[in-house]
Amino acid sequence: MDGRKSVSESSLNVAQPVLQARDVSVQFGGVQALSDVSVSVRAGEICGLIGPNGAGKSTFLNAVTRLASYGTGTIMLDGTPIEGAKVRDMIGLGVARTFQNLGIYASMTVLENVMLGGHHQFGGRFAQTIFNPMSSGARERAARVKAMTVLEEMGMADVANTIAGALPYPLQKRMEIARALAAEPKILLLDEPAGGLTHGEVHEFGELVDKVRRSRNLSILLIEHHMGLVMGLCDRIFVFHLGRNLAEGKPEEIKSNEAVISAYLGRAA
Ligand SMILES: Nc1ncnc2c1ncn2[C@@H]1O[C@H](COP(=O)(O)OP(=O)(O)OP(=O)(O)O)[C@@H](O)[C@H]1O
Ligand SMILES: [Mg+2]
Numbered sequence: 001m002d003g004r005k006s007v008s009e010s011s012l013n014v015a016q017p018v019l020q021a022r023d024v025s026v027q028f029g030g031v032q033a034l035s036d037v038s039v040s041v042r043a044g045e046i047c048g049l050i051g052p053n054g055a056g057k058s059t060f061l062n063a064v065t066r067l068a069s070y071g072t073g074t075i076m077l078d079g080t081p082i083e084g085a086k087v088r089d090m091i092g093l094g095v096a097r098t099f100q101n102l103g104i105y106a107s108m109t110v111l112e113n114v115m116l117g118g119h120h121q122f123g124g125r126f127a128q129t130i131f132n133p134m135s136s137g138a139r140e141r142a143a144r145v146k147a148m149t150v151l152e153e154m155g156m157a158d159v160a161n162t163i164a165g166a167l168p169y170p171l172q173k174r175m176e177i178a179r180a181l182a183a184e185p186k187i188l189l190l191d192e193p194a195g196g197l198t199h200g201e202v203h204e205f206g207e208l209v210d211k212v213r214r215s216r217n218l219s220i221l222l223i224e225h226h227m228g229l230v231m232g233l234c235d236r237i238f239v240f241h242l243g244r245n246l247a248e249g250k251p252e253e254i255k256s257n258e259a260v261i262s263a264y265l266g267r268a269a
Contacts, residue, residue: 106165
């Protein structure tokens, strides 16, 4: 940036998306998983990312969190490119996620799992231990209080001391979200969080995600195959097909988009 921005450019920056990916391509050996995909999520917005199996949705989250390197394109957080960042930097940059396949510590308690989410805020490096006025005991207490607050927010306070592996699968997925929230992210990336939920539970889950988004002004990018949830919850939806952008729009636009219906939704949607 050259510091000579016009007024209109400056005002554009005010509305700058929290996440902006442009023309991102990812290749695994001979597999072209993503070709020039673009996605943006604004502050406080819930965006859906949908498409058939193998469309590249999880790969896109991996690119945003630096787990997959992208050959071409740009990914920006609050206008700053993330190209130089490592996987471990992403949480400090405000990006938290859950995984399509559970990423939990099954033998630890729910509370301990969620405390790990806030780990980067409470330190642990040698220099921080010396210069940080908080003792390690005080840091642990602060992490515990924060984790309990998030568990209450997620309606999981009653299972805080349960061993995570003993929870029903949908609650393990919810715990993963709690752990991501403990990091106080700007943007939360959810990869099929409603797996295993019944119809009634999906509705309640949608209300919970909406409440969390509003109370934190959080941006969310949601991958889900559960169309009732996606259409009811999302402000905008991006559709991938064969590693490319197929469509983008409001739920009602996506529902009636012929290309999306024929590639993914089918006539019943
Ligand atoms: N680590 C990897 N190595 C090689 N190929 C991969 C790897 N990860 C993903 N792929 C391939 O990239 C393509 C996109 O996969 P991806 O998992 O991103 O799809 P998806 O849209 O998340 O699908 P689903 O809805 O089934 O989860 C697929 O062809 C997949 O086989
Ligand atoms: Mg996937």
